[in-house]
Amino acid sequence: MRIFAALLLTAISAAQESTIRTSVSVVAIEVRVVGPNGPILGLQRADFRVTDQGESPEVLSCSRQDAKLDVLLLFDVSQSMGSAAPMLLTQQAAVIREFRSGAVRPTRTASST
Numbered sequence: 001m002r003i004f005a006a007l008l009l010t011a012i013s014a015a016q017e018s019t020i021r022t023s024v025s026v027v028a029i030e031v032r033v034v035g036p037n038g039p040i041l042g043l044q045r046a047d048f049r050v051t052d053q054g055e056s057p058e059v060l061s062c063s064r065q066d067a068k069l070d071v072l073l074l075f076d077v078s079q080s081m082g083s084a085a086p087m088l089l090t091q092q093a094a095v096i097r098e099f100r101s102g103a104v105r106p107t108r109t110a111s112s113t
Contacts, residue, residue: 071099
C-alpha cells in the first residue's frame with residue numbers, strides 16, 4: 001500500500017511541475033470587406049495589415065472563398081392571418097421558387113449577438 005501511495009505522489013508531483021509550451025506559426029483570420037455598394041472584391045494580401053500586441057506579422061496569403069448560407073423561412077399560417085392567408089401563401093411560394101432557382105442574391109447581412 002505504501003509503495004502505491006509513493007508512486008501516486010511522485011506522479012502527481014511530476015504532473016504539477018511539467019510545463020507545456022506551444023506556438024502557432026499560421027493563424028487564419030476570416031474577414032468580410034464591405035463598402036456602401038456591397039462587397040469589395042479583388043483585394044490582395046498587401047491590402048491587409050494585422051497587428052498583434054504591437055507586432056505586425058507578415059500576411060502570408062489572401063484568398064476569396066464563398067461561404068455557405070443556411071436560410072430558415074418561417075411562415076405564419078395560423079388563423080390570425082385571416083383573409084390575408086391566400087395572398088401570403090402565393091407570395092411564400094414565389095419566395096421559395098426564387099431561392100431554389102438561385103435568383104435571390106444576398107445584398108445585406110444580419111448578425112446576432
